[in-house]
Amino acid sequence: DAGVIQSPRHEVTEMGQEVTLRCKPISGHDYLFWYRQTMMRGLELLIYFNNNVPIDDSGMPEDRFSAKMPNASFSTLKIQPSEPRDSAVYFCASSFGWATEAFFGQGTRLTVV
Amino acid sequence: AQSVSQHNHHVILSEAASLELGCNYSYGGTVNLFWYVQYPGQHLQLLLKYFSGDPLVKGIKGFEAEFIKSKFSFNLRKPSVQWSDTAEYFCAVKEAGTASKLTFGTGTRLQVTL
Numbered sequence: 001d002a003g004v005i006q007s008p009r010h011e012v013t014e015m016g017q018e019v020t021l022r023c024k025p026i027s028g029h030d031y032l033f034w035y036r037q038t039m040m041r042g043l044e045l046l047i048y049f050n051n052n053v054p055i056d057d058s059g060m061p062e063d064r065f066s067a068k069m070p071n072a073s074f075s076t077l078k079i080q081p082s083e084p085r086d087s088a089v090y091f092c093a094s095s096f097g098w099a100t101e102a103f104f105g106q107g108t109r110l111t112v113v
Numbered sequence: 114a115q116s117v118s119q120h121n122h123h124v125i126l127s128e129a130a131s132l133e134l135g136c137n138y139s140y141g142g143t144v145n146l147f148w149y150v151q152y153p154g155q156h157l158q159l160l161l162k163y164f165s166g167d168p169l170v171k172g173i174k175g176f177e178a179e180f181i182k183s184k185f186s187f188n189l190r191k192p193s194v195q196w197s198d199t200a201e202y203f204c205a206v207k208e209a210g211t212a213s214k215l216t217f218g219t220g221t222r223l224q225v226t227l
Contacts, residue, residue, distance in 0.1 A: 033214070043157075043203065043217040056214060091156065098211055101147060104157040 004105035006092050012111045018080040021108045024073055025094030033102060034067055034077050035091040043091075049075065082112045115140040115206050119218035126194050127226050134189040134221050136178075136204035143209040146187040148178055151201045151220075160202075163187065164209070174198070199225045 005024040013019050025032045033048040047057040052069045060067070064083070069075040079086055089109050093102040120135040138144060145164050149157040161172025168180040178189045187204060204218040 042219040045214045045216075048214055059214075093157075101159045101162050102215060103159075104149075106156045 004092055004094050004103055006105035006108050008108060009106060010109045012113065013082055015083055015112055016081045018078065019082045019110060021077040021090050023075045023092030023105060026103055027073065029094035029096045031095045032069060032075050033093040035093065037089045037091060084112045087111050115208065115216040117204050117206050117216055117218035119204055119221050121221045123222045125224045125226065128196055129193050132191040132194045134202055136187045136189065136218060137185050138187065138206040139185065140206060140208065144206050145209045146180060147205040148172065148189050149203045149205060151203065153200070157203065194225050196225045196227055199223060
């Protein structure tokens with residue numbers, strides 16, 4: 001398996017634009033997590049899904065952020081409109097069940113100017 | 114809610130020195146514990162994990178960690194570090210037996226000098 005695949009790897013966008021980050025979890029994994037990493041706040045869980053259903057979105061910073069998982073092999077994290085303070089590395093991770101570790105993707109480095 | 118404290122934010126060691134990174138967690142129930150490593154510009158990779166059994170856990174690249182329940186600690190150790198161990202190290206905890214989220218510590222940046 002190729003691991004968790006995220007795209008794009010880098011995204012530079014202007015303030016106010018919509019940004020969509022994509023994630024393909026490892027095949028067969030039933031949990032998918034979105035994390036954000038910044039220097040100030042470290043790694044924060046934004047939202048996670050189980051069997052494509054959002055379970056906990058308490059980490060989503062505000063209504064500008066939304067996440068979907070239309071099927072077991074694809075998830076998106078959307079920011080609309082984007083702001084400079086959204087600049088961070090966004091990681092997607094997946095796991096099989098609760099008894100195993102999470103595998104992380106390479107991350108998307110988002111810069112909002 | 115769980116929380117994780119990593120006391121050392123930045124550690125600088127010479128090659129061949131021994132390493133110990135502290136990790137303490139706050140949670141009253143049974144936990145699963147993890148150490149992840151993030152090499153510069155790369156994603157997080159699992160170093161080792163503790164679910165149950167022997168509290169001394171051996172991971173990849175010569176790392177080990179010891180779970181001391183009475184101290185709520187899960188310190189990471191390596192007897193002799195290498196330059197290639199330069200990275201950021203994250204301790205993480207989750208409630209055992211559930212699909213609850215991983216809570217990460219703020220990370221420790223390890224710099225190994227030649």
